[in-house]
Amino acid sequence: MSHVKAKVLYDFEAQAPGEINIREGDTVTVTNRNVGEGWCEGINAKGESGLFPETYIDFIGSSSEMSPTTETNSISHGTSSGFSGGSSQPSRAGSTDDDWGTPAGLLDLVAHNQQQQQQQQQQQNQPPAQGEAGLFPESYVTSQPPYVAPSVGNGSDATSDWDDWDEDDETPTSHHAPGYGASQRGLTGQGNFGLSIPRDSGDITGRPEVNAIRTGTVRRFNRFSNFVKSGGEAFLLGTAKVAINSADYVTIVDTAGVISWSQPYPEAMYSAGIKSPKKETKLKGLKSFIAYSVIPSFNNQPVYRRYKHFDWLHERLVEKYSLIPIPPLPDKQVTGRYENEFIEHRMQQLRLWVNRMCRHPVLSQSAVWHHFLTCGDEKQWKVGKRKAEKDELQGANFFNAIQAPETPLELSSVERQTEAFIKFTSKMDDSVQSLYRTAQDQIKKCQGPYKRECIKISDAFKDLAIAFELDTTNLDSQLNSSIRHTGETYESIGRLYDETLRHNWENMADTLYEYRGILSSWPDIINIHRTFLGKRKEYQRQRDEGKVSAEDYVDINRRTDVVTYATLAEITHFQQERVRDYREMMHTFLQGQIDFYENIVAQLRETQARYR
Numbered sequence: 001m002s003h004v005k006a007k008v009l010y011d012f013e014a015q016a017p018g019e020i021n022i023r024e025g026d027t028v029t030v031t032n033r034n035v036g037e038g039w040c041e042g043i044n045a046k047g048e049s050g051l052f053p054e055t056y057i058d059f060i061g062s063s064s065e066m067s068p069t070t071e072t073n074s075i076s077h078g079t080s081s082g083f084s085g086g087s088s089q090p091s092r093a094g095s096t097d098d099d100w101g102t103p104a105g106l107l108d109l110v111a112h113n114q115q116q117q118q119q120q121q122q123q124q125n126q127p128p129a130q131g132e133a134g135l136f137p138e139s140y141v142t143s144q145p146p147y148v149a150p151s152v153g154n155g156s157d158a159t160s161d162w163d164d165w166d167e168d169d170e171t172p173t174s175h176h177a178p179g180y181g182a183s184q185r186g187l188t189g190q191g192n193f194g195l196s197i198p199r200d201s202g203d204i205t206g207r208p209e210v211n212a213i214r215t216g217t218v219r220r221f222n223r224f225s226n227f228v229k230s231g232g233e234a235f236l237l238g239t240a241k242v243a244i245n246s247a248d249y250v251t252i253v254d255t256a257g258v259i260s261w262s263q264p265y266p267e268a269m270y271s272a273g274i275k276s277p278k279k280e281t282k283l284k285g286l287k288s289f290i291a292y293s294v295i296p297s298f299n300n301q302p303v304y305r306r307y308k309h310f311d312w313l314h315e316r317l318v319e320k321y322s323l324i325p326i327p328p329l330p331d332k333q334v335t336g337r338y339e340n341e342f343i344e345h346r347m348q349q350l351r352l353w354v355n356r357m358c359r360h361p362v363l364s365q366s367a368v369w370h371h372f373l374t375c376g377d378e379k380q381w382k383v384g385k386r387k388a389e390k391d392e393l394q395g396a397n398f399f400n401a402i403q404a405p406e407t408p409l410e411l412s413s414v415e416r417q418t419e420a421f422i423k424f425t426s427k428m429d430d431s432v433q434s435l436y437r438t439a440q441d442q443i444k445k446c447q448g449p450y451k452r453e454c455i456k457i458s459d460a461f462k463d464l465a466i467a468f469e470l471d472t473t474n475l476d477s478q479l480n481s482s483i484r485h486t487g488e489t490y491e492s493i494g495r496l497y498d499e500t501l502r503h504n505w506e507n508m509a510d511t512l513y514e515y516r517g518i519l520s521s522w523p524d525i526i527n528i529h530r531t532f533l534g535k536r537k538e539y540q541r542q543r544d545e546g547k548v549s550a551e552d553y554v555d556i557n558r559r560t561d562v563v564t565y566a567t568l569a570e571i572t573h574f575q576q577e578r579v580r581d582y583r584e585m586m587h588t589f590l591q592g593q594i595d596f597y598e599n600i601v602a603q604l605r606e607t608q609a610r611y612r
Contacts, residue, residue: 002029004040006057020050028057114523132300231396232528236535236559237340242392244401250362251403252565259405261361268365268500270298271358272373274351277343290343296358298375303376307332310350312385313372317363320394323525323566324576327356328517347511357515360573404565408557411533421571423524429519432512439509446502456492461487482610489607491599500599502590511585518574529567536560 008026012019022044032041033054040054234240263269278294283527291304310329317326330349357363368391372382393401406541465484539556542548548556 001447003042005031005060006030008057009429010056012050012052012358014050018051020044020048020052022269025196027060028052030059040526050540108165117143150548168369198523231394232531235396236532236556238559240397242400244393246365248393248401250401251401252402253567255404258572259565261569264363264365269271269358270296270364271537272296272354274347276302276356279345281489292347294354294373299374301374301376303374304374307346307451309372310353312367316368316388316391317357317366320366320368320398321362322395322398322528323563323570324360325518325521325525325570326363327353327514329353330513341410345506348507349513352510352514356577397427399559399562401560401564402566404562406601409561409564411536414568416534417568417571418526418529422522425522426521430518432519433513436509436512436516442505443502443509446497446505449496450501451494454490454497458490458494461490478610482607485610486607489603496596496599500592501596504589504596507592508585508589511581515578515581522574525567525570530565532560532563 006028008022008024008028011020011024015020026045028044030040030042031049035041038054038245039051040053040057041049043049044052131387180249231240244334253260253262273295274292275295277290279288280291281288289306289308291306293302294305295302307329311332314326330346330353357369363369368384368388370387374380375384461483465480465487467594468480468483536557539548539553543550543553
């Protein structure tokens with residue numbers, strides 16, 4: 001297999017599995033130019049094998065030095081250039097039987113390319129390249145026009161877009177995190193992944209990374225990352241231009257060292273009820289759904305909302321508030337979703353969810369949340385819906401609306417606090433998962449084994465009563481009826497397991513379900529904060545090297561503190577809610593246990609009295 005040398009034009013930092021770091025001025029060996037989507041596979045100066053962007057390197061020598069055989073092999077396992085046996089799917093290089101099919105993801109592609117490279121090297125008695133293998137963006141390197149290989153197979157177009165990630169334009173729902181490929185969508189502009197980066201010139205003056213900071217240093221942000229895509233870069237550098245109304249601002253306060261969101265005035269605090277679920281239809285009965293009456297306490301005016309409205313709201317809140325963990329909605333059940341018991345249970349879960357939103361000092365004052373609670377007119381609903389979807393204060397742009405204390409924060413202290421918190425939430429997550437599984441197991445046992453065991457005991461006592469009734473002497477008819485009553489008592493106890501104790505465990509499980517979702521959000525939130533801290537350290541180094549002015553660094557430091565204040569404020573709110581919720585959950589659970597067993601004791605005492 002022929003390898004091609006290339007000179008690195010720009011630094012590239014690996015961020016995803018399979019990518020490798022390359023440094024400006026280094027020479028890299030390119031082993032595969034056609035991984036797809038603008039990525040190359042190769043070996044860096046450290047001997048690490050993996051992926052990097054093609055437009056960030058310049059090939060040494062002309063493209064004619066690459067043999068047709070090499071280029072054809074590269075194309076055959078990159079963008080499709082042939083089909084096998086008339087199949088509509090591109091063929092996998094090195095195999096005549098395996099159908100490549102729709103790609104399962106970048107990691108599968110990496111594994112395939114790495115395996116193929118090792119096989120080819122073994123055939124030529126070459127040791128496989130050492131180091132990490134993975135992906136890197138093509139638009140990070142520049143190259144000469146590639147050699148155009150003759151068509152292979154049945155003459156399919158070498159530019160086939162069968163594996164184009166952009167073919168799926170659907171937006172994932174709020175409770176499902178997008179995959180690696182999905183996170184790359186949504187960028188606009190020319191060039192790969194929506195970037196206008198020239199690919200055929202060694203002149204770097206026209207590149208958007210140049211002159212990113214006033215001193216002219218190259219921005220080291222990976223524009224594939226969520227940090228750039230969500231507006232983190234623009235916020236940190238102060239280039240975001242967002243119009244902010246006075247009602248959009250949120251305030252953070254520092255009270256005796258406790259950093260928290262500013263609480264609304266008492267008269268602005270409220271709750272919400274969910275009542276009167278009803279089945280409705282549309283399209284002349286072809287479609288049916290359940291609508292719930294949502295009644296906020298500040299006006300007592302009901303509005304009817306379907307599950308899809310809750311789902312839409314959840315998605316909007318997740319998009320807007322990147323540092324606030326939005327609890328999950330109850331699962332969307334399909335089979336038997338109109339059974340009365342299911343409807344009642346979902347209503348209880350939605351009630352918990354709505355009131356958790358009402359208690360949050362930021363979410364409860366959000367415009368999209370108030371639109372959800374108050375808008376009963378269909379036309380106005382659509383207007384508010386479009387407005388919320390076009391909200392500019394989403395993701396990192398929302399940080400521009402945060403009014404935080406002016407006191408600078410000590411970096412080492414902040415890092416200790418956040419690291420301690422993430423260790424705590426990690427352990428709490430494990431414990432909550434364990435208790436949730438236990439609760440679910442008890443719910444099943446209350447419906448099944450516990451109830452069945454009581455029925456078995458009941459049947460045994462009733463059978464004994466029937467046997468005694470066959471005695472013709474009839475010495476003690478009262479004994480016979482008492483034994484029969486004992487059987488009926490155990491039958492009643494069996495129903496209590498299903499009708500009472502099961503609901504006691506379900507109430508606990510509902511709270512644990514919310515916390516499972518909340519806890520699963522914290523690692524991503526802490527990673528967002530760590531990214532900002534990392535950029536702060538990077539700019540501190542650049543300031544020390546004279547690449548960033550002292551004034552610019554002060555501004556960057558201040559904006560980083562805003563993100564830190566917001567993170568710490570949300571941690572405070574989480575801890576306060578945790579104490580409140582678990583105190584109430586345990587009190588309610590134990591009261592339910594007491595009531596259940598006292599009911600059993602009362603029935604057993606009443607039955608025992610019959611034998612006196």
